[in-house]
Amino acid sequence: MRNHSIISVVAVAAFTLPFVIFAQTAQHPAPAKTRAVSAAPDFSGVWFIDEYRRNILPNEDPPFQPWAEALFKKRIFENTHRDPDSGPDPTERCIPPGIPRTMFQPFPWEIVQARDRVIMIFEYQSLIRQIFTDGREHPKDFEPTYMGNSIGRFEGDTLVIDTIGFNDKTWLDPMGLPHSDAMHVIERIRRVDHDTLVDDYTIDDPKAYTKPWIAQRIFKLKPDWQIQEYVCTENNNVK
Amino acid sequence: MKSRLAIAFILIVSGFALSRPLFAHHSSAAYDMEHPVNMKGIVTNMEWSNPHVFIYLDVKDDNGNVEQWRVEGNSPNMLVRSGWKKEMIKTGDQLLVNGAPAKNGSKVMRLITLTLANGQKYDGQGFK
Numbered sequence: 001m002r003n004h005s006i007i008s009v010v011a012v013a014a015f016t017l018p019f020v021i022f023a024q025t026a027q028h029p030a031p032a033k034t035r036a037v038s039a040a041p042d043f044s045g046v047w048f049i050d051e052y053r054r055n056i057l058p059n060e061d062p063p064f065q066p067w068a069e070a071l072f073k074k075r076i077f078e079n080t081h082r083d084p085d086s087g088p089d090p091t092e093r094c095i096p097p098g099i100p101r102t103m104f105q106p107f108p109w110e111i112v113q114a115r116d117r118v119i120m121i122f123e124y125q126s127l128i129r130q131i132f133t134d135g136r137e138h139p140k141d142f143e144p145t146y147m148g149n150s151i152g153r154f155e156g157d158t159l160v161i162d163t164i165g166f167n168d169k170t171w172l173d174p175m176g177l178p179h180s181d182a183m184h185v186i187e188r189i190r191r192v193d194h195d196t197l198v199d200d201y202t203i204d205d206p207k208a209y210t211k212p213w214i215a216q217r218i219f220k221l222k223p224d225w226q227i228q229e230y231v232c233t234e235n236n237n238v239k
Numbered sequence: 240m241k242s243r244l245a246i247a248f249i250l251i252v253s254g255f256a257l258s259r260p261l262f263a264h265h266s267s268a269a270y271d272m273e274h275p276v277n278m279k280g281i282v283t284n285m286e287w288s289n290p291h292v293f294i295y296l297d298v299k300d301d302n303g304n305v306e307q308w309r310v311e312g313n314s315p316n317m318l319v320r321s322g323w324k325k326e327m328i329k330t331g332d333q334l335l336v337n338g339a340p341a342k343n344g345s346k347v348m349r350l351i352t353l354t355l356a357n358g359q360k361y362d363g364q365g366f367k
Binding site: 054079080082083084085087089094106107123174225228229230231232233234235236237 | 267268269270286289290291293311314316317319320341342343345364
């Protein structure tokens with residue numbers, strides 16, 4: 001009998017507590033900007049590539065321009081006829097992998113969502129990517145960078161990221177897929193379930209490819225992981 | 240019958256998937272990841288360093304000659320996540336290593352699995 005009473009109390013509390021909280025929130029409405037953030041999907045957390053692959057496209061080559069195909073073949077040859085302590089891949093000499101490859105490395109990265117931007121903190125090389133979601137445009141005049149310039153907007157449950165402003169010093173994947181400084185990357189990130197993030201990458205680079213192409217990667221939530229220190233230059237054996 | 244076939248298929252596919260070595264860090268192109276080998280050796284030095292941990296082993300070949308090998312693990316951050324501790328390997332320890340040897344024949348190996356003298360096994364890539 002006593003147990004029943006306890007259960008009743010707990011049940012009533014469970015039903016009424018949300019209304020109490022709701023009532024308090026209604027009495028003290030949050031500022032408009034905070035409401036806008038809470039309406040956006042929540043991607044915050046530490047994410048890790050679900051399946052690491054050396055090819056950005058699993059089954060086919062992208063539609064190369066002739067020079068890009070020749071360079072790709074040259075890099076594959078150099079990479080398979082190499083010494084362990086010297087190689088053509090820029091990341092082995094601690095050069096940033098650029099976007100999108102930084103997201104594909106077998107190291108975790110964290111999403112932090114702020115009022116005006118989404119921040120990606122990468123464990124690999126301790127890199128940071130900022131995606132501005134406050135409605136700004138890309139800057140008109142800028143120097144090319146490894147990570148590019150990213151702006152984003154939320155479309156329902158999807159974060160759409162538009163990135164330009166790359167240099168041409170990075171590879172798109174560990175095989176050596178090239179790109180030019182004209183590359184434009186459009187991403188569509190959504191959380192298909194609590195533990196799974198899917199990102200579709202459209203690579204639009206008319207200098208290197210005859211038409212845009214799409215790659216997809218899946219990332220898994222790692223609730224027990226924290227981003228740790230990684231120092232590429234400390235004792236790097238690759239020259 | 241159908242379900243038995245299905246189970247057999249799943250076992251075969253998962254066996255294949257498990258037997259494929261995972262790739263670690265920035266490039267495994269220099270290593271023969273498809274043909275990993277086992278080696279037993281004595282630790283002469285360990286560098287607990289970024290971007291990779293290096294274990295130096297004296298390994299006896301079939302004729303009793305001692306070869307000096309460099310065994311390359313993943314970065315400390317990933318190894319710690321999978322249970323490694325810096326102090327667990329000391330000079331003079333005997334280790335069993337499974338890994339991918341360099342394609343060019345140099346005595347360098349990319350570590351896949353490490354077994355301590357007490358039998359404890361550790362993932363060398365830090366993915367698990």
